[in-house]
Amino acid sequence: MTAVPATTTSTAPTTAATTAPEPGGAGRLGQGELRRRVAAILVDHPGEAFTPGEISRRLTRSAGAISNALTVLTDRGQAELVAARPRRYRATTTTADATKGGRTSRTRTAAPAHAAVPAPAPTPVPAKAGPAPTSGTSGASGASGKGGKAPVGPVVRPNGQTYHPRRLADLPDVAALQRLREASIPALLYGPPGTGKTSLVEAAFPDLITVAGDGDTAVADFVGEYTQAPGGGYEFVYGPLITAMTEGRALLIDDATLISPKVLAVVYPAMDGRRQITVKAHKGETITAAEGFYVVAGHNPGVHGAVLTEALASRFAAQIRVSTDYDLARTLDIEPRAVRVARNLARRQESGEIGWAPQLRELIAFQKVSGVLGPEAAVANLLGIAPEEDRDVVAEVVSAVYGRTVAPLALGQQI
Structure with a gap:
């Protein structure tokens, strides 16, 4: 935390x-x-x-x-x-x-609000299409949606990995999210695991703070709790929600629908017109959100335990479906036959025939396994990671594309 x-x-x-x-x-x-x-x-x-x-x-x-x-x-x-x-x-x-660069102190009347940290401003994109920049900065025209139609270069995430923007409402997705933040419109990203929801948010907001949700996430994981101080006694340590509010930063609630609705309710007052929460565990103090505070959440439909309640959905005016860009998978030099398998299974998943299809995360893993253990092992591993209830269909598709019978990756005879 x-x-x-x-x-x-x-x-x-x-x-x-x-x-x-x-x-x-x-x-x-x-x-x-x-x-x-x-x-x-x-x-x-x-x-x-x-x-x-x-x-x-x-x-x-x-x-x-x-x-x-x-x-x-x-x-x-x-x-x-x-x-x-x-x-x-x-x-x-x-x-x-x-x-360096100190500022003079000033009187504030709105307590306990804190100095605002502005949302990161989108970098303008040239109005005419040209070679995509290779720097780690994304952007789109902040004044016109037409300006966002120019290509945008890869964005370097905080972990050093590269994110390749995609289109969203005639804008690069990172620029679209930045505009939603400027307008204080909370966004919910939903789609299968491994489609790049978290990567997109990290690329859009360099000042991001993340709460990784699961069934054990508690209110204290948002607002903070008392912990033992190094010199003895106890002190209240503020959580990521308070930090994001007071510093005017973006807060990602990842896997939000795995968190108990009673726990998530602590965030709602900060998202509506009040922009305040009361920290009952710490003297009942009232925290007011600084300018720039923004909430975005991720949801994996179909994952066991993930429940998108009406109360949660109503807090996010913008709800954006995120799916795997298989064309991007090809540009990343992932083995074309593996991409064909993924596309085929994705169509069957959409039709309801199966519940699983390889996403970009699995395809990237496929490429890594292929580089280490060889292409045959990578194909066998792709079948092995499929859920058992879908494995027969996955094996059928893999065999049709690769022209041979494939079994899950497993140990063989003793050497």
């Missing part, structure tokens, strides 16, 4: 970008100002290691807010965690970069 630690003494969640009002009238700081002040202390004392509490006393800010700032600096390589008990941080060679 992605979480942002904060002390229980705060009256509102604190983030690296802003801090809650402190006793003594310290007031709110501008976006990123606390992080810059923390970095300045580290830079002024090279080689020294500080605890969040030590910096807190120097800046007269809560230790939770300082801890948040240090966590962000560490994630960016602009600070180094050198001890865990207690946590101590020191400067790195790039810490000075975090002290």
